[in-house]
Amino acid sequence: MKNIAVVGTGYVGLVTGVCLSDIGHDVTCVDIDEQKVEKMKKGISPIYEPGLDELMKKNIENGRLHFTTSHKEAFKDAEVIYIAVGTPQKEDGSADLRFVEQAAKDIAENIERDGVVVVTKSTVPVGTNYKVRNWIKSLLKKDIHFDVVSNPEFLREGSAIYDTFHGDRIVIGADNERAASIIEEVNKPFGIPIFKTDIHSAEMIKYASNAFLATKISFINEIANICEKVGANVEDVAYGMGLDTRIGPQFLRAGIGYGGSCFPKDTKALVQIAGNVDHKFDLLEAVINVNNKQQVKLVEKARNRFGSLQGKKVALLGLAFKPNTDDMREAASIVIAKELVKDGAFVAAYDPVAMENAKRVIGNEIMYANSIEEALHDADIAMIVTEWNEIKNLSLDTFVRYMKTPVVFDGRNCYSLEEVAKHNIEYHSIGRESILRSVVSI
Numbered sequence: 036m037k038n039i040a041v042v043g044t045g046y047v048g049l050v051t052g053v054c055l056s057d058i059g060h061d062v063t064c065v066d067i068d069e070q071k072v073e074k075m076k077k078g079i080s081p082i083y084e085p086g087l088d089e090l091m092k093k094n095i096e097n098g099r100l101h102f103t104t105s106h107k108e109a110f111k112d113a114e115v116i117y118i119a120v121g122t123p124q125k126e127d128g129s130a131d132l133r134f135v136e137q138a139a140k141d142i143a144e145n146i147e148r149d150g151v152v153v154v155t156k157s158t159v160p161v162g163t164n165y166k167v168r169n170w171i172k173s174l175l176k177k178d179i180h181f182d183v184v185s186n187p188e189f190l191r192e193g194s195a196i197y198d199t200f201h202g203d204r205i206v207i208g209a210d211n212e213r214a215a216s217i218i219e220e221v222n223k224p225f226g227i228p229i230f231k232t233d234i235h236s237a238e239m240i241k242y243a244s245n246a247f248l249a250t251k252i253s254f255i256n257e258i259a260n261i262c263e264k265v266g267a268n269v270e271d272v273a274y275g276m277g278l279d280t281r282i283g284p285q286f287l288r289a290g291i292g293y294g295g296s297c298f299p300k301d302t303k304a305l306v307q308i309a310g311n312v313d314h315k316f317d318l319l320e321a322v323i324n325v326n327n328k329q330q331v332k333l334v335e336k337a338r339n340r341f342g343s344l345q346g347k348k349v350a351l352l353g354l355a356f357k358p359n360t361d362d363m364r365e366a367a368s369i370v371i372a373k374e375l376v377k378d379g380a381f382v383a384a385y386d387p388v389a390m391e392n393a394k395r396v397i398g399n400e401i402m403y404a405n406s407i408e409e410a411l412h413d414a415d416i417a418m419i420v421t422e423w424n425e426i427k428n429l430s431l432d433t434f435v436r437y438m439k440t441p442v443v444f445d446g447r448n449c450y451s452l453e454e455v456a457k458h459n460i461e462y463h464s465i466g467r468e469s470i471l472r473s474v475v476s477i
């Protein structure tokens with residue numbers, strides 16, 4: 036078992052650190068955010084991620100998981116150092132490597148041991164691992180040997196722990212066998228297939244995978260838009276397509292597009308990576324454009340239905356970019372709320388977990404309700420943005436009972452059309468026929 040340091044304790048760093056300690060390694064997680072570190076030392080996760088708190092507590096108690104704000108302390112005995120800091124997008128869409136460069140500097144200034152393997156988990160453009168090597172090399176005080184390895188992360192928020200233990204593959208990109216086999220050994224207890232390749236290919240696998248998944252989503256959303264016009268049902272279409280094992284059933288859920296901290300930024304970054312070598316990535320640009328349009332689909336449908344949204348009360352159900360996370364980064368709800376406010380609507384929003392983050396991102400132009408019922412109270416329109424179980428399992432009578440006029444725009448196809456048809460609700464979803472009622476006047 037290895038002595039491991041993890042730099043950055045966001046969704047990826049913290050989950051990685053906790054899971055590596057759970058399979059037996061001695062792990063120290065270092066973060067520059069003192070408040071986060073104080074919380075984590077007490078076994079409290081600063082992010083909402085199912086199962087994380089329990090696993091953190093367990094491994095703190097058994098003495099294999101530590102937290103610190105000191106890079107020196109974290110790297111003292113480290114044989115392997117993971118970089119898991121953020122790589123947000125710059126204004127032009129390219130990846131901002133500021134935090135990775137700083138992490139490299141922190142490593143250069145604090146490593147003591149010969150033979151350390153520096154592993155980049157952050158999603159970084161092709162060539163970055165070599166930059167990391169140069170940044171470290173240029174600042175090393177002593178002549179210490181170290182290697183760099185690319186080990187991109189494929190976990191999903193909301194199921195991050197499950198994904199770490201049950202992922203489809205672990206990719207290791209290295210340019211020497213010693214470093215590759217050390218990281219292979221570290222990961223062996225997970226029992227997940229390991230694919231070893233060169234550094235550039237590993238870096239590209241990450242972007243290509245996210246871009247491909249985003250492409251599937253934009254593709255099915257375009258099919259959904261056509262289904263609405265030709266009278267087909269996108270769920271049956273996706274099911275029928277997915278039966279072909281060459282296509283597969285996953286990531287064919289039509290809706291109001293992809294959000295989150297990765298697909299939006301990674302697709303844009305890949306367009307930039309391609310642009311840097313004079314390749315115009317037409318397909319991916321279209322995927323991004325389709326997604327941008329899809330995010331405002333519900334507002335567009337409501338505008339068409341009502342003419343004007345001025346003075347209407349709109350209940351926004353779900354704010355996080357997907358269920359089971361408190362992450363608001365690039366959530367469709369942000370764009371939708373902005374558009375509704377612009378149209379003069381009064382927005383009452385509810386999310387079971389992401390409310391505090393949402394307040395910081397969306398601000399006080401909308402009202403935040405304490406329950407679904409409070410959001411729906413006296414509303415003219417309900418818009419479903421995130422398919423939380425609490426929303427999916429809602430008794431449909433609730434819309435009838437609380438709303439002024441039960442007109443529902445469902446961006447995540449939470450309910451079957453058969454079920455909705457049993458209630459006195461006007462219902463518009465994505466890629467399926469609308470259910471119209473005479474209960475509402477325009």
Ligand SMILES: NC(=O)C1=CN([C@@H]2O[C@H](COP(=O)(O)OP(=O)(O)OC[C@H]3O[C@@H](n4cnc5c(N)ncnc54)[C@H](O)[C@@H]3O)[C@@H](O)[C@H]2O)C=CC1
Nearest residue numbers: 043044045046047065066067120121122138157158188192
């Ligand atoms: N969020 C996700 O689901 C996934 C993210 N990724 C990639 O992983 C990387 C990290 O993403 P998140 O975990 O979402 O980021 P995050 O923004 O949630 O967390 C980054 C953390 O790094 C800390 N940090 C920054 N500079 C530091 C330094 N010099 N020393 C110590 N700590 C430092 C920050 O304080 C913060 O806590 C990104 O490149 C992202 O694209 C990859 C797969 C999944």
Ligand SMILES: O=C(O)[C@H]1O[C@H](OP(=O)(O)OP(=O)(O)OC[C@H]2O[C@@H](n3ccc(=O)[nH]c3=O)[C@H](O)[C@@H]2O)[C@H](O)[C@@H](O)[C@@H]1O
Nearest residue numbers: 188189190191192286287288290292293294295297356357
């Ligand atoms: O690089 C990353 O950060 C991660 O990005 C995604 O994970 P994540 O963003 O956490 O969540 P997903 O479940 O992939 O959902 C992303 C977005 O796509 C949307 N989506 C997903 C699937 C689908 O069929 N339809 C659809 O609209 C979701 O609502 C959500 O807004 C990838 O699935 C992970 O493999 C990857 O590691």
